Each structure stands twice: as structure tokens, then as C-alpha cells.
Amino acid sequence: MTLSVRWRLTLWITASLVVTLVVIFFILSFALRQMLTSDLDDDLSRDADQITGLLFIRGSLDDPEAVREIVDRHSVGGLASGFVVLVRDPQGNGVAATAGVNPEEFALDQGDIGRVLASDALSRNVDIRGGEEVRVRTVSITLGENVLGIVQVGESTDLISRTLDRLRT
Numbered sequence: 001m002t003l004s005v006r007w008r009l010t011l012w013i014t015a016s017l018v019v020t021l022v023v024i025f026f027i028l029s030f031a032l033r034q035m036l037t038s039d040l041d042d043d044l045s046r047d048a049d050q051i052t053g054l055l056f057i058r059g060s061l062d063d064p065e066a067v068r069e070i071v072d073r074h075s076v077g078g079l080a081s082g083f084v085v086l087v088r089d090p091q092g093n094g095v096a097a098t099a100g101v102n103p104e105e106f107a108l109d110q111g112d113i114g115r116v117l118a119s120d121a122l123s124r125n126v127d128i129r130g131g132e133e134v135r136v137r138t139v140s141i142t143l144g145e146n147v148l149g150i151v152q153v154g155e156s157t158d159l160i161s162r163t164l165d166r167l168r169t
Helices: 005-058 064-074 110-117 158-168
Strands: 083-088 094-097 122-127 133-143 146-156
Touching: 005 064, 005 083, 005 133, 005 146, 005 158, 064 083, 064 094, 110 122, 110 133, 110 146
Parallel strands: none
Antiparallel strands: 083 094, 083 146, 122 133, 133 146
16 A cells, blocks of 8 residues: 555655754754853853962962862852862872862873873863762962962752753653
8 A cells, every 4th residue: 555645745744844853952952061061161160260369379289278278168068069179289189179079089190180280271071979970170270380289170060961851851
């Protein structure tokens, strides 16, 4: 049994419409994820610059209490609020971190440390315990040619995930 021309045309138009809508959805989803991630990176960059500036004024990471005070001031609520701050020495060892954060979950390998110390900022997603994902911006603290340390600022990607889930729904 063959379908009439009218039915074949109807099926072809319907299939074309469905494929077009699916393609539009995936493009929109990808573009929205990129835009939200870029906005989050911009926010993290500003936060990292602010913390780096305060640590730069100190001129050294030798006073752990002063560094911890700066970290605590900028990470109110800690991981529960979805925002974390970590300060590391130039070798990548932890100096101070947001309360309740395991610095090992945000550890840097030697290649990452080398890139950051060469004045390149590094942005990446980190999966931490409980399946939560955190977007982390890592920058160096430099005083002239001297590298004082490394700052990592992170924020949960939960808002991005919820927004994309709403779009899917």
C-alpha cells in the first residue's frame, strides 16, 4: 500500500519540522551554556582580581592568619553558598582555603601550575564530593618578577544546570 502524495508531503513536512526544532533546541542549549559559563568566568575573574589585589598589598603569603582572614572574608557561607576561595604557594601547596573545602579536590598538576605561573589564567570545571560541579578560575599573584602564590576562586555551576534543565523542560 502506498501513501498518497498528500500524506507523503504531510509526513515529510512534519519530519522536517521536528528535525528543525531539535536542531534549534540543541543550538540554543549550547549557546546558552556557553553564555552562562562565560558570565560565570567573568564574575570569577573579577573575584580573583579582587582577592589577588588584597594579597598583593600584603606582599607575602608568610602570615597564614592574614591570608586566612582575606579568604574567610571573601568566602562567606563557604561551599554551602556555592563559592570557594583557595590560596596556594607557588609550588601549589595549600596556604588557606574556604572552611569545609578539601584543597585536594582542587589540586593542580605541574602543567597547570606552570601555565598559571606563566601569567595564564586557567578556568576549568571540578567535580567534588557529592557530585557537585564547581567552575574554578586559577590565577597567579605576582609582584614584579616574583610569584607570591596562586589564587583559586570557584563557584558552583548549579545555576547553569538548573537554567538548562528548565530549558529542557
